[in-house]
Amino acid sequence: MVDPESSADVIVVGAGIVGICCALSIAEHGKRVRLVDRDEPGQGCSYGNAGIISPWSLVPQSMPGLWKNIPGMVLKEDGPVSIRVPYLPKLIPWGLRFLRNGTEAQVRAAADAMETLNQSNVQLYRRHLQGTGYEHLVRDSWYVHAFRNAKAASVSGLGYRIRIEKGADIERIDAQALRDLEPALSHDFAAAILIKGQARAVSPGEIARVLCDKAQRLGVEVTRATVRALTRAESERWAVNTDAGDFTAQKLVVAAGAWSADLLKAFGVHIPLAAERGYHVEFRDPGIEINHSIMDVDKMAVASAMSGGVRLAGTAEFAHRDAPPNSKRIEELARVARRIFPALDTAQMTPWMGARPSFPDSLPMLGEFPAHKGLFSAFGHSHYGLMMAPKTGQIIADLVSDRVPNIDLEPYAVNRF
Numbered sequence: 533m534v535d536p537e538s539s540a541d542v543i544v545v546g547a548g549i550v551g552i553c554c555a556l557s558i559a560e561h562g563k564r565v566r567l568v569d570r571d572e573p574g575q576g577c578s579y580g581n582a583g584i585i586s587p588w589s590l591v592p593q594s595m596p597g598l599w600k601n602i603p604g605m606v607l608k609e610d611g612p613v614s615i616r617v618p619y620l621p622k623l624i625p626w627g628l629r630f631l632r633n634g635t636e637a638q639v640r641a642a643a644d645a646m647e648t649l650n651q652s653n654v655q656l657y658r659r660h661l662q663g664t665g666y667e668h669l670v671r672d673s674w675y676v677h678a679f680r681n682a683k684a685a686s687v688s689g690l691g692y693r694i695r696i697e698k699g700a701d702i703e704r705i706d707a708q709a710l711r712d713l714e715p716a717l718s719h720d721f722a723a724a725i726l727i728k729g730q731a732r733a734v735s736p737g738e739i740a741r742v743l744c745d746k747a748q749r750l751g752v753e754v755t756r757a758t759v760r761a762l763t764r765a766e767s768e769r770w771a772v773n774t775d776a777g778d779f780t781a782q783k784l785v786v787a788a789g790a791w792s793a794d795l796l797k798a799f800g801v802h803i804p805l806a807a808e809r810g811y812h813v814e815f816r817d818p819g820i821e822i823n824h825s826i827m828d829v830d831k832m833a834v835a836s837a838m839s840g841g842v843r844l845a846g847t848a849e850f851a852h853r854d855a856p857p858n859s860k861r862i863e864e865l866a867r868v869a870r871r872i873f874p875a876l877d878t879a880q881m882t883p884w885m886g887a888r889p890s891f892p893d894s895l896p897m898l899g900e901f902p903a904h905k906g907l908f909s910a911f912g913h914s915h916y917g918l919m920m921a922p923k924t925g926q927i928i929a930d931l932v933s934d935r936v937p938n939i940d941l942e943p944y945a946v947n948r949f
């Protein structure tokens with residue numbers, strides 16, 4: 533039962549994994565928090581991702597020379613990137629900014645900023661889950677980047693070099709060693725690069741639910757309501773207008789993923805946040821076992837053993853955020869799954885689609901809007917939101933508590949575009 537009168541110090545809009553981690557960390561600072569979502573917690577993009585939690589996911593999406601591969605990726609019907617034509621006018625300015633970020637200097641700067649958010653992600657999840665009875669939801673794992681072309685499996689590329697410079701334990705293995713490691717993989721794969729020392733979520737949706745329950749035990753009030761508008765109320769408070777009533781608080785955190793920009797337009801905030809839609813197919817009783825997170829590098833799709841079966845997640849589809857899922861992308865992902873794992877039992881398949889909240893520089897927007905005191909952003913985590921959520925929560929908790937986080941927040945600045 534919603535009680536609009538009950539007062540909160542901070543309202544967090546959006547109970548994806550980012551909003552949940554924010555609410556949890558803010559509550560740990562002793563603040564009263566209301567967490568608002570129109571759905572059950574963690575059922576948006578945070579539900580269906582590939583489950584990778586890695587300190588070594590330090591490489592942004594825009595890389596030097598990527599533009600040369602774009603026609604091949606986009607124009608092929610079975611390519612990993614797809615663009616719906618009506619979306620093109622919106623995409624072009626975003627895409628140009630994205631490509632401009634693909635210089636070595638920009639990539640290195642982004643990698644430093646990503647490292648700050650990712651370096652302790654596995655430990656932070658383990659700390660959040662400790663004592664909940666669901667510690668098993670995060671497991672140690674390697675990242676197996678599997679290549680069909682053995683020559684392409686080289687650690688000399690910029691992305692691997694940056695990881696190695698920053699201390700990642702990386703190993704190249706040949707076809708036989710790959711078969712020993714992951715016997716279910718197709719023999720088409722000729723080599724792999726292993727990134728060790730990371731973890732995987734065996735059910736990202738369940739992690740969100742467990743952490744949201746924990747936040748409630750710390751006093752967070754979870755309100756199921758659709759936010760219609762955000763306004764500045766009397767006496768320096770923020771008002772959140774919802775279909776379940778109005779709520780006010782002194783501080784307001786927008787963590788509404790790919791929907792965040794819509795909520796901020798009323799304040800004259802215009803930001804290049806794209807909905808980069810991704811898909812997964814999950815196979816119950818798959819008849820195969822896989823041990824690690826495995827990326828088919830050619831198809832840019834990631835397979836992992838989840839509690840509900842084997843999941844293959846991938847695709848970057850640029851289309852209207854709320855358009856219905858594209859059945860061709862789902863069929864293609866299912867085809868890729870059968871090619872990666874020839875013995876996969878595909879009888880029980882569940883498809884899913886979600887929208888990554890993506891900025892052209894692959895970095896989230898974290899901080900207070902200078903012209904709107906008490907209004908904070910915590911969104912835009914693109915391909916890395918599961919793994920960056922716990923650190924994001926800590927940073928936002930510091931900011932709303934008027935503590936200065938001991939890190940450089942400039943790369944995530946709200947006015948950087």
Ligand SMILES: Cc1cc2nc3c(=O)[nH]c(=O)nc-3n(C[C@H](O)[C@H](O)[C@H](O)COP(=O)(O)OP(=O)(O)OC[C@H]3O[C@@H](n4cnc5c(N)ncnc54)[C@H](O)[C@@H]3O)c2cc1C
Nearest residue numbers: 546548550576577578581582584759789810916917918919
């Ligand atoms: C295929 C795929 C694979 C991925 N793999 C990985 C991976 O392996 N590792 C990783 O770290 N990341 C991965 N990601 C990215 C990650 O899933 C996202 O970055 C992350 O889930 C974003 O979380 P969020 O909380 O910002 O958004 P969301 O989970 O989308 O949450 C936003 C919430 O806001 C709510 N909301 C929006 N508007 C309103 C409104 N008006 N009123 C009320 N509520 C509202 C929504 O209901 C939703 O619950 C992947 C993404 C995809 C699509």
